[in-house]
Amino acid sequence: MKKNVKKIAFFIVLIASVTLVAFNRPGDKYFEIAKNIDIFASLFKEVNAYYVDEVNPNQVMKKGIDAMLESLDPYTNYIPEDEIEDFRTMTTGQYGGIGAVIGKRNERPIILMPYEGFPAHKAGLMVGDEIVSVDGIEVTSKATSDISKLLKGQSNTQVKVVVKRLGVPEKFEVVLTREKIKIDNVPYYGMVNNNTGYIKLSDFTSNASKEVKKALVELKEKGAKNIILDLRDNPGGLLSEAINISNLFIPKDKEIVRTKGKIAEWNKIYNALNAPVDTEMPLVVLTSSRSASASEIVSGVIQDYDRGILIGERTYGKGLVQATRPLTYNSQLKITTAKYYTPSGRCIQAIDYSHRNEDGSVGKIPDSLRVAFKTKNGRTVYDGGGISPDIEVGDRTIAPITSSLISKGLLFDYAGVYVLDHKKIKGAKEYEMSDAEYQDFIKWLANKEYDYSTKVENTLEDLVNFSKKEKYYDAIKPQVESLKAQISHNKEKDLMTFKDEIKEYLEEEIVSRFYLQKGVVEASFDDDEDVTAAIRIFNNPVEYNKLLQGK
Structure with missing residues (x-):
C-alpha cells in the first residue's frame, strides 16, 4: 500500500515537473498553474511520507479537489468513477432497481412511494412497508442512501427484501426482479375542472419535452381551454429540454435563451426550432422558491413574451449553465461554463460567486441593484434574483400542531391504520374524511407523543x-x-381549531395509499392556493389580459 502511494506521489511530481518546464514562460499564467501543481504534489509527498498515520490517497485527493471546486460555486463538481452511475440517473432519470422511493420514519426504513407499474408495485409492496433486510443484510440502522444502493443493480437481476407490514403478524420475504426504471418527468397530468388542464413537471431529464407535449395534446383533446404548468420545486436539468418545452408555447424561430461564458466560441443563441403546439391558449405557470435553472428558463421565456401568467413565489435564481468534461480513469468534471439570459436580456443569477466576503461567504444580489428589462408588451421585469411571479402567493404557514403531527410521522402512521379498516375509498378528487372518522383519529392519538410550542x-x-x-x-x-x-395551548382544543387543516394533510396521506403519487396530486387541488389562484384568473379573462398588457 505504502509503495503504491509513493509511486502515485512520484508520478504526480514528475508530471508537475514536466508541466513546469513546458509552461515556464515569463508573464504566462500557466507558469503559476504549474508552480502550484508542483507545490501541491510536493506537499502530498511529504504528508504521505511523514504523517503519523497511514494516508488514503483517494480520500485525501478527493477532499482536496472538492475543497478547490467548492471555492468556485456549488454546481462545479468532481464526479469519480464510482459515482458516475448516480450522475447518469440524475441526468437521464434512469437506473436499474425496484422502482420505489424509500426514506426514514421514526428511524425505520420505509417505502414512501412505489412507482406504478414497476417491480415494487407489481410485487404488492405498499406505502408504509418497513424494509428489514436486503439480500440478507439488515438495514434498519443503515442510511437511506446505503439502502438505495443495495436495492439498485443491473436489470433482470433479483433482490430479496424482507418486509414488515402493519397488520401482518409475521415478517415476509419478497423476491423482486430489478428493471430499468425510467422516472417520469411528468408524474401527473389531468383535468382540474371541465376546462382547465394541469401538467406537473418535476424534472428536466431526457424526453421531458416529449412528455409535456404528449400531456398538452391529450389535455386539449379532452377539452382543456386553459393550461396550468406546475414547475414548483422543479430543480431544473437539461438546457435542451427547457428550450424544447418553451417552444411548445412560443412561435418557431423566436429566441428562447442565450448563453455567455469565457470561451466566446461556446456562446450561443438558442431559438425555437419547431412549430409550437399552442400559442394562444391561456397559460399559467406555477413557481416556487425551489424552482431553479431550467425551470427558470421556461418561466422567464413565458413571462418575457407575455405568453402566460406566473403565479406563486419568486424562483431560486440559478442562472448558470454547466457542462461535463471527461477526465482520466473514467471520472468527469461538471463545470459552470456560462450564464444564461432570457429573451428580454436578463440573467436571473441571484448569487455572485466571483465576489466573496472576507470569510468566504457569498450573498444574494440586493433588490436595489437589480436591473430593469422590458417584456414584449413593455412590462417591467428584473434580473439578478430569480423570476418574480405576476401574482405572488406566499409560502403557506401551518399551525404548530399540524407541523408536529407531520414531523412525528403520526399522519403517515395513521394512514396505514386507516387502510386496515377500509379496503377502498372514493376517487382521489372526491374523497373526504368524515367527522366520525376524524374522531377515530383523535382517539388513536390519545396515547401518542406530539408536544409542540406555539x-x-x-x-x-x-x-x-x-x-x-x-x-x-x-x-x-x-x-x-x-x-x-x-x-397555554391545549392539544384537544387545537385538534378541533385546526381540524380542516389537519384533515387536509391526513386525507392526502390516506389517498396516497390507494391512488399513489397521482392520487396525492389530485387530492391537493381543492386546497392548493396556487391552483385556486390560477383558476380564478382563468375565470376572469379581462384581468388575465390586463396583467399581460401591464395595465
Whole structure:
C-alpha cells in the first residue's frame, strides 16, 4: 500500500515537473498553474511520507479537489468513477432497481412511494412497508442512501427484501426482479375542472419535452381551454429540454435563451426550432422558491413574451449553465461554463460567486441593484434574483400542531391504520374524511407523543427571560402568569381549531395509499392556493389580459 502511494506521489511530481518546464514562460499564467501543481504534489509527498498515520490517497485527493471546486460555486463538481452511475440517473432519470422511493420514519426504513407499474408495485409492496433486510443484510440502522444502493443493480437481476407490514403478524420475504426504471418527468397530468388542464413537471431529464407535449395534446383533446404548468420545486436539468418545452408555447424561430461564458466560441443563441403546439391558449405557470435553472428558463421565456401568467413565489435564481468534461480513469468534471439570459436580456443569477466576503461567504444580489428589462408588451421585469411571479402567493404557514403531527410521522402512521379498516375509498378528487372518522383519529392519538410550542408561547418565554435579566420579572410576574394561562395551548382544543387543516394533510396521506403519487396530486387541488389562484384568473379573462398588457 505504502509503495503504491509513493509511486502515485512520484508520478504526480514528475508530471508537475514536466508541466513546469513546458509552461515556464515569463508573464504566462500557466507558469503559476504549474508552480502550484508542483507545490501541491510536493506537499502530498511529504504528508504521505511523514504523517503519523497511514494516508488514503483517494480520500485525501478527493477532499482536496472538492475543497478547490467548492471555492468556485456549488454546481462545479468532481464526479469519480464510482459515482458516475448516480450522475447518469440524475441526468437521464434512469437506473436499474425496484422502482420505489424509500426514506426514514421514526428511524425505520420505509417505502414512501412505489412507482406504478414497476417491480415494487407489481410485487404488492405498499406505502408504509418497513424494509428489514436486503439480500440478507439488515438495514434498519443503515442510511437511506446505503439502502438505495443495495436495492439498485443491473436489470433482470433479483433482490430479496424482507418486509414488515402493519397488520401482518409475521415478517415476509419478497423476491423482486430489478428493471430499468425510467422516472417520469411528468408524474401527473389531468383535468382540474371541465376546462382547465394541469401538467406537473418535476424534472428536466431526457424526453421531458416529449412528455409535456404528449400531456398538452391529450389535455386539449379532452377539452382543456386553459393550461396550468406546475414547475414548483422543479430543480431544473437539461438546457435542451427547457428550450424544447418553451417552444411548445412560443412561435418557431423566436429566441428562447442565450448563453455567455469565457470561451466566446461556446456562446450561443438558442431559438425555437419547431412549430409550437399552442400559442394562444391561456397559460399559467406555477413557481416556487425551489424552482431553479431550467425551470427558470421556461418561466422567464413565458413571462418575457407575455405568453402566460406566473403565479406563486419568486424562483431560486440559478442562472448558470454547466457542462461535463471527461477526465482520466473514467471520472468527469461538471463545470459552470456560462450564464444564461432570457429573451428580454436578463440573467436571473441571484448569487455572485466571483465576489466573496472576507470569510468566504457569498450573498444574494440586493433588490436595489437589480436591473430593469422590458417584456414584449413593455412590462417591467428584473434580473439578478430569480423570476418574480405576476401574482405572488406566499409560502403557506401551518399551525404548530399540524407541523408536529407531520414531523412525528403520526399522519403517515395513521394512514396505514386507516387502510386496515377500509379496503377502498372514493376517487382521489372526491374523497373526504368524515367527522366520525376524524374522531377515530383523535382517539388513536390519545396515547401518542406530539408536544409542540406555539410562536406566542415562545415569545412569552423570551419576555420572561429578558425580564429576569433586567430585574423586571418580579414586578410583572402576576400579569405574565395570567397571560401564560390564557395562551397555554391545549392539544384537544387545537385538534378541533385546526381540524380542516389537519384533515387536509391526513386525507392526502390516506389517498396516497390507494391512488399513489397521482392520487396525492389530485387530492391537493381543492386546497392548493396556487391552483385556486390560477383558476380564478382563468375565470376572469379581462384581468388575465390586463396583467399581460401591464395595465
